[in-house]
Amino acid sequence: MKIWTSEHVFDHPWETVTTAAMQKYPNPMNPSVVGVDVLDRHVDASGKLHSHRLLSTEWGIPSIVKSLIGTCRTKTYVQEHSVVDPVKKTMELKSSNISFTNLVSVDERLVYKPHPHEPDKTVLTQEAIIAVKGVSLSSYLEGLMANTISSNANKGREALEWVINRLNAEIEEFTASARGTMRNPMAAAAFVEK
């Protein structure tokens, strides 16, 4: 069993990061995630939003392998449960694989919270527990997987930054076009007055 942990600070407020995290896919840094579905979503009695999602990932298996095992089996699936508390400002996300559970289990936990000293920043703490089963060299394989998780975690953070930039660009575009439509009626009114 291997445990991997990491901590990262985003230079954005918690609301921005959480909104982006809910819309993380698709993004160019995680091209292997090809499908996301919401299986359940509700606000519980204490006001927290629970979401259960199913993610499907495609790992770019060579086509010759696909032709042997069939294209339906090249996707792997991950289930994800997230809880957002808008009062305490925490978002917790737990995910685990539901494919190949007889061979490997990868459990991940991510927590997003406002930075304790800098309110316009957000701290992400991440951990993954990896266990490879029933195979020799399992600790070596677990080490390899931890490296993959580490590099994916970096991509995941870049992905959030990408989503945040995209959302900000959309807001700016919307504001600019709203300003444009306001300017025209005023100019027309000024012309008519002359």
Added chain:
Amino acid sequence: MNSVGEACTELKREYDQCFNRWFAEKFLKGESAGDPCGQLFKRYQLCVQVRPALAPARPVAADSKAIKEKDIPIEGLEFMGPSKGKTENSS
């Protein structure tokens, strides 16, 4: 982002747009009362999880029981209700 069941992608997109707006503009600002996306969510769920016979009258592809068709092993995962703690994987 596409749905796991390709036929449900459009329904999912409509729901996602509604949800993302509600999440940023209402929920995070403390106004979680009301469920403006409930209908859209139901239509999307009928496509992904349930038989097409129960889905509303709109053209759905034959493979629209997406999760059952693809044999995705979600049985046994607890989804309903405010569940505490994650699903336990044996390790």
